[in-house]
Amino acid sequence: MSLRKLSLLLIxxxxxxGSALRASTMLIPMDDKQTDHLKAYGICYWVLENQIDAWWxxxxxxxxxxxxxxxxxxxxxxxxxxxxxxxPDAKFNAILAEIANPEKNMDAMxxxxxxxxxxxxxxxxxxxxxxxxxxxxxxxxxxxxAEIPYETVYDNEVLGDRLAEYDWLHLHHExxxxxxxxxxxxxxxxxxxxxxxxxxxxxxxxNGFEKVSQLKLAVVKKTREFVGGGGFMFAMCxxxxxxxxxxxADGVDICAHYYDGDPIxxxxxxxxxxxxxxxxxxxxxxxxxxxxxxxxxDHNPRSVRQNEDxxxxxxxxxxxxxVPTMLTQNHTRSVKxxxxxxxxxxKEHIKSSAxxxxxxxxxxxxxxxxxxxxxxxxxxxxxxxxxxxxxxxNDPETDLxxxxxxxxxxxxxxxxxxxxxxxxxxxx
Numbered sequence: 001m002s003l004r005k006l007s008l009l010l011i012x013x014x015x016x017x018g019s020a021l022r023a024s025t026m027l028i029p030m031d032d033k034q035t036d037h038l039k040a041y042g043i044c045y046w047v048l049e050n051q052i053d054a055w056w057x058x059x060x061x062x063x064x065x066x067x068x069x070x071x072x073x074x075x076x077x078x079x080x081x082x083x084x085x086x087x088p089d090a091k092f093n094a095i096l097a098e099i100a101n102p103e104k105n106m107d108a109m110x111x112x113x114x115x116x117x118x119x120x121x122x123x124x125x126x127x128x129x130x131x132x133x134x135x136x137x138x139x140x141x142x143x144x145x146a147e148i149p150y151e152t153v154y155d156n157e158v159l160g161d162r163l164a165e166y167d168w169l170h171l172h173h174e175x176x177x178x179x180x181x182x183x184x185x186x187x188x189x190x191x192x193x194x195x196x197x198x199x200x201x202x203x204x205x206x207n208g209f210e211k212v213s214q215l216k217l218a219v220v221k222k223t224r225e226f227v228g229g230g231g232f233m234f235a236m237c238x239x240x241x242x243x244x245x246x247x248x249a250d251g252v253d254i255c256a257h258y259y260d261g262d263p264i265x266x267x268x269x270x271x272x273x274x275x276x277x278x279x280x281x282x283x284x285x286x287x288x289x290x291x292x293x294x295x296x297x298d299h300n301p302r303s304v305r306q307n308e309d310x311x312x313x314x315x316x317x318x319x320x321x322x323v324p325t326m327l328t329q330n331h332t333r334s335v336k337x338x339x340x341x342x343x344x345x346x347k348e349h350i351k352s353s354a355x356x357x358x359x360x361x362x363x364x365x366x367x368x369x370x371x372x373x374x375x376x377x378x379x380x381x382x383x384x385x386x387x388x389x390x391x392x393x394n395d396p397e398t399d400l401x402x403x404x405x406x407x408x409x410x411x412x413x414x415x416x417x418x419x420x421x422x423x424x425x426x427x428x
Contacts, residue, residue, distance in 0.1 A: 024069040025092040027085045028077070030062035032331050035083045036404040040065065041413040042146035043082050047073065048114035048420055056109040056326065056421060058318040060099055063329030063414075065111075066092060080147070081404075107318035109326065115167035115232075115419035117143070117150040120158070120174065120223075122199065136397045137172045138236060138385050142409050145400040148416060155203050158219050163226040167419045171239035173341065173384060176220050176246040177294060178213025179259045181238065181341070185290040188258075211260045213246075213253075220246045224278075228374030234415045237340040240380040241297040244277040245285070256289030264289070279354045279369055279380055280345070292341065298382075299344040299365040306389055309337035311360045311367040326421060327370055327379060327414050328357050335407045337367065340384030345369065358411075368411060379415050386412070 028040050044065045047054050054067040067073070069086050077084045099106040119140055143150050153162055153169075163169060175181045180197055187193040204215040220243055227233050235243055245254070249272055253265040264287075265271065274281035284296040293300060313333045316324040335358065337344075344365035350356065357379075358368035369380040386408025387398050403409065 023089045024086050025066050025089055026069045026073055026077075027087055027092070027095075028065040029083060029085065030064045030329070030331060032062070032405075033083060034062070034331070034405070036081050037331065037410055038142060038146050038400060038404055038406065038413065039080045040082045041410075041417060042148050043073075043077055043080060043084075044111065044417065045114050045146070045148045045420075046076060048111055054111040055096075056111055056329075056417065057095070057099060057106065058109060058322065058325050058329060059104075059106045060095065060108075062331040063326075066095075102319070105315070105318050107322055107325065109322060109421045111417065111420040113420055115416070116165065117148065117168045117170070117416065118153045118163065118166040119143075119150050119170045119172075120154060121152050121172070122154050122196075123152075136385065138387075138398075138409070139170045139172055139234070139412055141385075141398060141400055142412050143416070146413060148413075155207065155215060155219050158222045159207055161222070163222065163231065164229075166231070168232045168234065168416065169223065169226060171223070171233065171235040171243065173237045174239040174242065175294075176216045176239065176242040177249070178211060178216050178246075178255050179289075179294075180212070182289070182292050182294065184258045186292070211255070213255050213260060217246050217250060224373065227376035227378055230375040232376060232415070232419050233378040234381070234412070235378070236381045236412075237384045238294070238342050240345075240382060241280065241283075241294055241342050244280045244297070245283075245294055247276040247278070248272040248274055248280075248283075250276060254285060258289055277351070278371060278373060278378055279351055280349045281351050283346075283349045294342075297345060297349050298342045299346050299363070302344065302363065302365075304337070304360065304363050309360070309389070310334050311337055311358045313358045313368070314356065322421075323377070323418075324355055324357055324370060326418055327411070328368075329414050330407050330410050331405070332407050335367075335411070336386075336389075338383040338386050338388065338408060339390045340382065342382055344382050345380070377418070381411065381415075383408075 034040055044054055047067050052067055054065055057064045096108055099108050183193055200212045204212045207215055209215040223233060252268050252271045254268045256264050269285055280297050286293045286295055313328045313330060318325045344367055347364055347366055350366060354369050354371045356366045357370050359366045367382045371378055385398055387403040387406050
C-alpha cells in the first residue's frame with residue numbers, strides 16, 4: 001500500500017470517528033454551477049479507488065455525485081478546482097427521497113468500484129514520451145486531464161488475451177479494415193505514414209498473418225469476445241465504422257493493392273455479412289481506394305454549417321432506463337457537433353437493436369449510439385475531438401484546461417464511470 005493511500009485511510013478513519021455525531025455528505029453538483037465538470041469525474045473515480053462507495057444522482061442537478069464527507073476529499077476537490085457542497089446527512093436523505101418520487105424523472109445509482117481502464121493505442125505513439133502519430137486522442141486527453149488512470153494495450157496484448165484484466169476498453173482513431181486509415185493519397189510519402197505501415201506490417205508478421213487486414217480482424221474478434229463476456233467497449237471516430245466493416249467483411253478482401261499488394265475482391269460488396277456487426281447494416285463500401293472514406297455509414301457529404309452543427313441528447317426515463325440515462329448525463333441537452341474521419345452516422349444503416357442516444361434530427365444523422373452484445377455493452381461516438389470542430393492531421397493537441405465544462409467531453413466520462421454502477425436491466 002502506498003504512503004499516500006495509507007495516509008488517506010488514516011485521515012478518513014479519524015474524520016469518521018470524529019464526525020459520527022455530525023455525519024455529513026459531500027455533494028459534487030454537475031449543473032452549470034460546477035467549475036470543472038471534467039475533473040469532477042476524476043474526483044468521483046478517486047473516491048471509488050479509495051474503496052468508498054459513491055452515488056450518481058441521475059438527472060439531479062446535471063447528474064451530481066455524492067459520497068461521505070471527509071477533510072481529505074475536501075482538500076482534493078480544492079486542489080483540483082472542483083466545486084463541492086457539504087450537506088448534513090438528513091438533507092442528503094431528503095434528496096434521495098425526492099429522487100425516489102415516482103413522479104420525478106430521477107434515480108440514484110450506487111457506484112461501487114473504480115473500473116480498470118485500457119486504451120487501445122500503438123506502442124510507438126508513446127515511445128520516449130513523444131507522440132509519434134500526428135493526431136491526439138480525445139479519451140486519453142480527458143482521462144489525463146481528469147486524473148483518471150489508464151493502461152495502454154495494442155494488438156499483442158489483445159491477441160494475448162490481456163483484455164480479461166480490464167473492465168473498460170477504448171478504441172479511437174483506428175482503421176480495423178487494414179487500409180491504414182485510407183491516408184494513402186494525401187500522406188503516403190510522409191514519414192509518419194510510412195512508419196505506421198511498417199509497424200503494422202511487422203506486427204502482422206510477428207503474429208503469423210500475411211496481411212494487416214487479417215491481423216486487425218483477429219483483434220476485432222478478440223474485442224468482440226471481451227464485450228460478449230461482460231466488458232464495456234467505447235469507440236470513437238474511425239474506430240466505430242471500421243470496426244463493423246471489418247466484422248461484416250470477415251473472409252472477404254476489401255483492400256486495394258495500395259494497402260495489401262493485391263486487388264480488392266470484385267464481389268466484396270455482395271459478400272458482406274451484416275449479421276456479424278454490432279450496429280451497422282446494409283452499407284455500401286467506398287470503392288475508390290484513394291477516397292478518405294470507408295463506406296456509406298459516415299454521413300458525408302453533409303449540408304450542416306459549422307455554426308448550426310449541434311446534436312441533441314435524448315431524455316430517457318431514469319427509473320426505467322437507467323443505462324441510457326447514465327450515458328446521457330449532462331448540464332445541457334444540446335451538444336456542439338465536431339468532425340472526424342467518421343463525423344456522423346446515417347440512420348438508414350443503424351440496426352433497430354442499437355439505441356440512438358444523440359442525433360441531429362434536421363440532418364437525419366445519429367452521433368452517439370449504445371447497445372449490448374452478450375453480457376457486455378458498447379458505445380459508438382462519432383467525431384474526433386469534442387473541443388475542436390475540425391481537428392486535422394498535425395494540428396496541436398487540445399488543451400482541456402480551456403474546456404473544463406465541455407458537454408461533448410462529459411459524454412466520454414459518462415462511459416468511463418458506467419462500469420462502476422450497479423446496473424439495473426432496462427425495462428423498455
